[in-house]
Amino acid sequence: MTPVADHLDPYARATWTPAGAADARLPAHAAGWLRERTGLRDVRTPVVHPDVPESALPGDARAALAAIVGDEHVRADARTRLGRSGGLSYLDLLAHRGGRIDVPDAVVEPADPDAVQRVIESCVEHDIAVVPFGGGTSVVGGVKALRGDKAAVIALDLARLDRLVSVDPVSRIAVLQAGVVAPDAERMLAAHGYTLGHFPQSFERATVGGFAATRSSGQASAGYGRFEAMVEGVRVATPRGEWRLGVAPASAAGPDLKQLVVGSEGAFGVITEVALRVRPIPKAQRYEGLVFDGWAAGVAAVRALAQDGGRCSVVRLSDPQETEVGFTLKGGWKITALRRYLRARGVVEPCLLVLGWEGRDKADLAARRRATLRLLSGYVSLGTAAGEAWRHGRFAGPRQRDALMDAGVCVETLETATHWSRLDALRAAVRTALLDSLTTAGRRPIVACHISHSYETGASLYFTVLVPRSDDPVAQWTDAKRAACEAITGLGTISHHHAVGVDHAPYLAEEIGGLGVDVLASVKRELDPTGVLNPGKLVVGRRPAR
Amino acid sequence: MTPVADHLDPYARATWTPAGAADARLPAHAAGWLRERTGLRDVRTPVVHPDVPESALPGDARAALAAIVGDEHVRADARTRLGRSGGLSYLDLLAHRGGRIDVPDAVVEPADPDAVQRVIESCVEHDIAVVPFGGGTSVVGGVKALRGDKAAVIALDLARLDRLVSVDPVSRIAVLQAGVVAPDAERMLAAHGYTLGHFPQSFERATVGGFAATRSSGQASAGYGRFEAMVEGVRVATPRGEWRLGVAPASAAGPDLKQLVVGSEGAFGVITEVALRVRPIPKAQRYEGLVFDGWAAGVAAVRALAQDGGRCSVVRLSDPQETEVGFTLKGGWKITALRRYLRARGVVEPCLLVLGWEGRDKADLAARRRATLRLLSGYVSLGTAAGEAWRHGRFAGPRQRDALMDAGVCVETLETATHWSRLDALRAAVRTALLDSLTTAGRRPIVACHISHSYETGASLYFTVLVPRSDDPVAQWTDAKRAACEAITGLGTISHHHAVGVDHAPYLAEEIGGLGVDVLASVKRELDPTGVLNPGKLVVGRRPAR
Known part of the structure; x- marks a missing residue:
């Protein structure tokens, strides 16, 4: 676990500073490949610190x-x-570089x-x-x-709400204050022998309160479930007083109001404490990389694992585009030799599947791995090296964005989820929308995609976009994002784990219905009658049709 | 699967008819034992058909x-x-025998x-x-x-909403109309090779819409999860129009409104269709009975299975009292010989643990059983006979109540759940409350308890009460139920899977807070502004404190 001390430093996350940009450099071979692949030219925009108005x-x-x-x-x-x-969205980072x-x-x-x-x-x-x-x-x-x-x-x-409040080892529940950053949560729980097992890409900075407020999902979700599945109880500060929920592991005492708080994004109240299910730290871990030939074969494998008892903790399938980017940019691969090796084994369109197992001991891990591999066929193993390479870099994405932006790249991600039978249609629709929106004479976008969260009935799709920045970078991305959201609407959810915020609020009514928006608004009015809490997020004030 | 055709017969569920009472007879040995154990005397109350007023x-x-x-x-x-x-509560049955x-x-x-x-x-x-x-x-x-x-x-x-609307074999989702009775659901899904795996004691009569409206939990919940975990989508008729939810297996598009509909007990709308996760019918099944010495040893075993990967589908632990009732009443046991057999193996206070496994084949089942038994020690095996005896009678409870009532017995169940560290305190508190309330000079109540649903962080407790009926049977049970609910409040949930209805509504505010009740009321006002839907249930009209 990387200790992260800088979250208490108010300057550390000001990503517009040179220190932030130095976090990760773009390797020369990557810059060269991006120029060739996308049409990136060496045009730099000076960083202008934004104006800070007087406090009102x-x-x-x-x-x-x-x-x-x-x-x-x-x-x-x-x-x-x-x-x-x-x-930390691309548009946020742009704003920090000189926008409004x-x-x-x-x-x-x-x-x-x-x-x-x-x-x-x-x-x-x-x-x-x-x-x-x-x-x-x-x-x-x-x-x-x-x-x-x-x-x-x-x-x-x-x-400052950074405390581990209590640990109940019999029930395996830990109460953490909302401001505890994930690495600190892991460090404090490790002293008791426990882990949350929640490792989203935002791990190094994000807090347990934020995970609950946004329905976060971590990279080991196949083993540990989504964050909402870990929430046993919440303590919430609201304009109408404190609200506590969670007396039992499961209940039929009416609708699950905990699941109304989880995902409420600060619009109903401020989560101040979270009671979380914890698990013993696994004694054995193993990560491997497997290559399938083509997206369809990879999806079939992931679906079999999700539906028939794969027993993995991490299941992550890259599509051909992301596999290509990974092989090319992540370094350490003799790319030509690797392609030749794979082609000799019949793989013409490689899709990398990273699998991770955890066990209470080596025998348990071996049994889980056997259960997994029994469900799979037709792959080429790249062994633990490929798995460890992924694990090593798994929180690095956000840190590399500043370097890419310095080099003139528009870099952003977006994600969705749907049921298995619509997954290919959804991927195709979003790819097409992004490519159509971002392709111009001089710019050839990369749209890469992976499945990182899978369920018995469906899976998430996570897209990464790289394209040379245009002269109007805000409009460039705003248009592309709108096109992607419109493609998603009706086929999948507007967000699998990034939440609603400002950006997805316009699409919420299509997903949960006008009635759904009205229900959220009614809860908001009940708990926050004067509307002080996080205005403009999640509930954007559709009034009842009555 | 027992085909149940009588659910369309409006008379079939009128339990006050002689036909209803003949469903199950009380064996002579059971009646004798009850007389000796509880003080039951041979006093019969004539059944008086209730008056039916003119339709208004x-x-x-x-x-x-x-x-x-x-x-x-x-x-x-x-x-x-x-x-x-x-x-079908005891008070409902009393009313059908001559009450208001x-x-x-x-x-x-x-x-x-x-x-x-x-x-x-x-x-x-x-x-x-x-x-x-x-x-x-x-x-x-x-x-x-x-x-x-x-x-x-x-x-x-x-x-009449009795149709299987669609099956998506790729996503393993079936859409069923709300009125489909559980055996019909299983029969229709079996034609496609699937099962819901939802087997509550109400299985023979209950509907999938009812399961969703009440957050039902079935006897195989260790393997299949609670009903709300199976719900992928809902279609709801509300006074403000139709409401559909569920486009993805998981979402961060705001709070999970599906979990607000599930458990809403008809107070927000009428569920008309449910999209449900289905699973292939298991090819292999096995049920066994194990006996532990004392409640503490049994609970430790169940907790180990829930927390460390027990891999069972059914886990059901009877406390010493329920084990005694089961050994005595269920027939087929040479009770004296059994006690001697167990005592010779060091068991002085037997607690029966029924385990059920399901596998896609015999090898899978064997692997699951090995994983289970590796976590257990200190038990005496009763083999598959004890498991099959439980399976055979698992839906019989409700049918036996009429016979018991005919014999003058007050017979009812209630249930709760809590985290592991409070489980013993909760069981003791409820037992004491029921025994104190129901014990009189001539009446010695039986309060039996089992765990039938267990989770990593806690478990349910299900109590069965048998006591000779008093001269004022409504007051007798009302007082006992109130005492039990007061004992539960603060220690556990007022209902793990029976829902709120009328009976638990007074205790809801203690569990979810005054704010929780206000939130439910605000949603109710939004969706059902004139309050036509299921008045007096779940949301009983606490007005906001503002």
Whole structure:
């Protein structure tokens, strides 16, 4: 586990700084390949730090907040505020490089759940918008500092809610405060012999509160399930008081309201504590790479694992395009020799399947691996080297984006999920939409895709886009994203694990119906009558048709 | 699979008829044992058929409903109405034997989801209460014909929604209409090679719509999960129009609204179709009985199976009291010889654990059984005979109640669930509450308990009560049930799989908070503004504190 100390440093996540950009460099061979493959030219845009307006937080509100959290924890300096301005989407990063940006009027840092509750009540009293802020890794505008109809907005920074509250080893439940960053959660749980097993790509920065608020899903979801499956209970600060849920592992005492809080993205309340199912740290792990010939063969393999008891913890299938990018960019591969090796074994369109197993001991792991491989045929094994290469780089994606952007690349991801019988149609529709939108005379986009989460009834699709940046980069990506969302609508979900935020809100009604939007709005009105909580996200104010 | 044809017969479920009472007889040895063990005396109460009042359905409403469903499907005769008056709780059965009973003013039988939608709209127009009625197996008052503030109430009988709509073999999803009774669902799916794997004790009569509306859990939940885990999508008729949910196997597009519909008990809308995950019919099955010495050893075994990969489909642990009842009443056991056999192996307080395995073939089943038994020690095996005896009688409980009631026994069940670390405290508290409430000079109650659903973080507790009936049987059970509910509150959930209905509604606020009740009420107001849907159930009208 990489220890991540920088999440408490308000500057560390300001990705527009040279320090952020130095996190990962683009290897020369990669830059060369991108130029050839996509038409990338050596045009650089200077980084211009965005303007930070004066804080609009009224003096009496500031004093009231300071009385709750302490004067030094109501921060209004430009750098701190800029560090809590939006998340880590491509458009967010563009904004940090010189675009228009929504900056909170102050960053407020309560020490504990009680203080969060009082901050919210104070914001209701002073009619100030509240944007809950955990790791700030949203890629859908979920932590944009929007003020809605309020005169001021604060970022409610949960970094000080960093405690492991309790561990119940009999029930295997741990209660964590919402601001605990995933690596810290793993470190604190490891002292008790436990793991959450939740490893999304945002792992190094994201918080357990954020995971719950957004229905996160980690790379080991085949073994550990989605984050919502781990949530045994929640403690939520709302404008109408504290709300606690979760007395039993399962219940028929009405609808599952925990599942209404999980995924509510700070619009109904601020999650301050999460009770989570934990598991013993596995004693044995193994990662392997297998290559299938073509997408259809790979999908059939992943479906068999999901439906017939694959017993893996990690199942990740790259499509031919992503496999090509991986072989080419990730380094370490003798690409020509590898292709020759695969072709000699009948593989003309390689699709890489990474599998990971975990066991309580080596025998358990071996039994799981046997159960997996019994379901598969027609693959070429690349052994543990390919698996370990994936594992080594699995959190690196976000860090490489700055280097790509420095080189003039538009780089972004988007994701969806659907049932197996529509999976190919969905992939084709999204690919076509993105390619049609982004291809121009001089630009040949790469649209790569993988399945990283599979279920008995379907799977996710995760797309990565690389294309030379246009002169109007915001419009370039906005148009492409809109085209992709329209392609998804009706075929799959608008988000499998990135949540709704600002970006997906326009498509929500198509997915959950006008009635669904009205139901969310009714819950919002009940819990947040004056609308201070995270305005402009998730519930965007469709009024009942009555 | 027992074919159940009588669910379409309106008289078949009128349990007050002699035919109902003849379903199962009480063996002589059981009656003798009950007399000795509980103080039961041979006092019989004559069965008095309850009065059925004149239908209060206004003529214009009747005509409007007949125009939608056909004249012959608006039924107002006394027997049909009585057959749709409440569910199958002990108090319901008492009422059918001569108590006060709420009778619907008509039974309306729409043919399909569209007709259900139009019936609801018509009931809104005529301000008539609607009680959705599936198998009528509620034991918490969920289908009581309450009219709330309306002048009339109809039972919306879903029996004609009996179709398998579609099967998607690639995604392993089947769409079933809500009124399909579980045995019919299994029969129709078996033609495609699939099973739901959902076998609650209500199996012979209950419907898939009812399973979804109440968050049902079946006896094979260790292998197949709770019913809500099978629900991929729902189609719901509401006063504000149809609502469809479920485009993907998992989603982060906001809170999971499907989980708000599942468990909504007809208060938000009437579920008309359910898309369900199905699985191939297992080729191999095996059931065994194991005996542990004492509750603590049995619970430790069940917890190990739930937390460390037991790989069973059925896990059911009886406490010493239930084990004693089972050994004594279920017949076929040479009870004295069995006790001697067990005592010779060190078992002084036997607890029976029934385990069931399913495999795609015999080798798979054997591997699962090995994985299970590796986690267990310190038990005495009773082999497959004990497992098969349980399997044979697993749906018989409800049928035996009439015979027990004929013999003067108060017989009822209740259930809860909690996390492992509180399980013993919860069992002790409920046992004490029931024993204290029901024990008198002449009456020695039996309170038996089992775990039939276990999870990584906790388990359910299911209590069966047998006690000689008092002169005021309604008060006798009402007091005992209240004592049990008060004992549960704060320690566990008020219902693990029986739902809320009328009976548990008073305890809901303690479990989900006043805010939780307000949230349910806000959703109810949004979807059912005039409150026609299932009044008095689940959402009992706590008004917001604002």
